[in-house]
Amino acid sequence: MTDALTLVSLLLVAASATAAVAVRDPARQALVLAVLGLALAVLFTVVQAPDVGLSQLAVGSALTPLLILLSVRKVRRRGQHEGGDR
Amino acid sequence: MNGWLVAATVLLAAGFGPVVWGVATGPLERRVVAQNFGTSVVCLVMLLLSQAYVRPSYVDLALVLAVLGPAGTLVYARLLADDLGDDPPHANLLTVVAASAATVIVVAMCVATGPGRATVKLVLIGVLLVAGNVIASRALAGGFPGAGASTRD
């Protein structure tokens, strides 16, 4: 039974990683990265590596999205300034 | 044939598969709702895995996810408020599904673990997860009024 679980989690990691590469827009990519983080955490737990899974959860659930979206915001605001009072 | 393992596999395949699909395609509103639902699914899978592997210490992963998962979704709701401004996503059905699934699984595990502090810990995780899911979906559905403001902090 554990093989089936490992297979499913591997497939989910592969699917979400491909999606993370395929999505081009940074804001949407932050979302896909969060889901990829969740899939990785499950895979790490299934192969009995809970410490690594916990690290992935701690960093991937709130910290990474915050860093990415703040950068997206900074780039957008800089864009608005160059464009004058658009 | 470990029943918990079967439940975890089914929940992972049936619950998290559509989440990956939902977050990779479609409008931004649906992607954020999918991410919020994904947090609940993975937290429940972690609970089931801790029961399946008979390792109560794995429950800490579900605890950290129940605490930080909704905060991640709130980050999206907050910093993507401009993009979500026009038609904020209303996903009450998904919230109800997540809440009921969480209740069923936590009750089943409480029965399995028997009375004691571990059961209280499971209930605490269940409450945190459901409350976080509800608040996050409320925030996504327009919890940040004045989203039209050009930039927000």
Add this chain to the structure above:
Amino acid sequence: MGRAAAVAAEVLAWWLLLTGAWLVLISTVDALEYLVGASAALLAAVAAQAARRAMSGR
């Protein structure tokens, strides 16, 4: 005097609640767990009170 008492009461309430939460989280309970749990809960209670004041004091 009222304000300080209110602040102290709130921190105390949070402290008791969070120490209880700590005792639920841990597996084996012994003297050192109480000590570490109480100090962690005190830190979190002070932060909770400061956060509420920062949020409301706008």
Add this chain to the structure above:
Amino acid sequence: MSRRMRMWVLATGGLAVAVLLVAGYARLPHFGGAVHPYGERAVSAALARHTANVISSVNFDLRAFDTLGEETILFGAVLGTVVLLRQTRDEREVPPAPAEVAPPVRRYALIMLPVALLTGLYVVAHGQLSPGGGFQGGVVVATALHLLYIGADYRALEKIRPVGTYEVGDAAGEAAYLVLGVAGLLGGSAFLANTLLPYGTFNTLASGGTVPLLNAAVGMEVACAVVVLLARFLDQAVEIEEDNGSAMGKES
């Protein structure tokens, strides 16, 4: 040294590394076999020192020197970010505008901040017993503080998060790790050796000798480092703007 010559030096160096790797790989026990030389030694050493979580024992006891390296990498990375994201002369700092947030979200943030903080401290304190440790717990503690930014606005967060203190905390965490290492040296054994404290009873908070202390030092350093990192990102995203004399109203 012409370009071609440099390529040749690179090729020979690469080839030598490749040969060493293949030679080393040939003698590894094959995947999934019953022989685990490294695993058996690590587990027996961890159990000898009453550390329940073998990963924490490897991180903070058997290979504590590598963790010192990782911690210094994080310290250096945050230092680099602070230098890069500083406010330059042609930028001005604008006070952040208050943001309206729905009351339930505000209450949720207020309740969850202490709970997340407690969870983070719990993960740090029980690093040597259950999955977790200084790094994971430190990140949870740092993220807990920023629930205030999510629940209210950046002004509320700035009131309770003096960045200077966290920068000192970052340095203090790193220094504490080093001091514990040197204490091992002064104690008559080796740098970062776990011979200083009694190993305590198995599966309790005081077990593992210096592992919990190193965990706490890393927890403090990571929490403060992440807070400083996010502070710089938030400053840039919310407060700092180009001062090109544009007549635009304060819109941040």
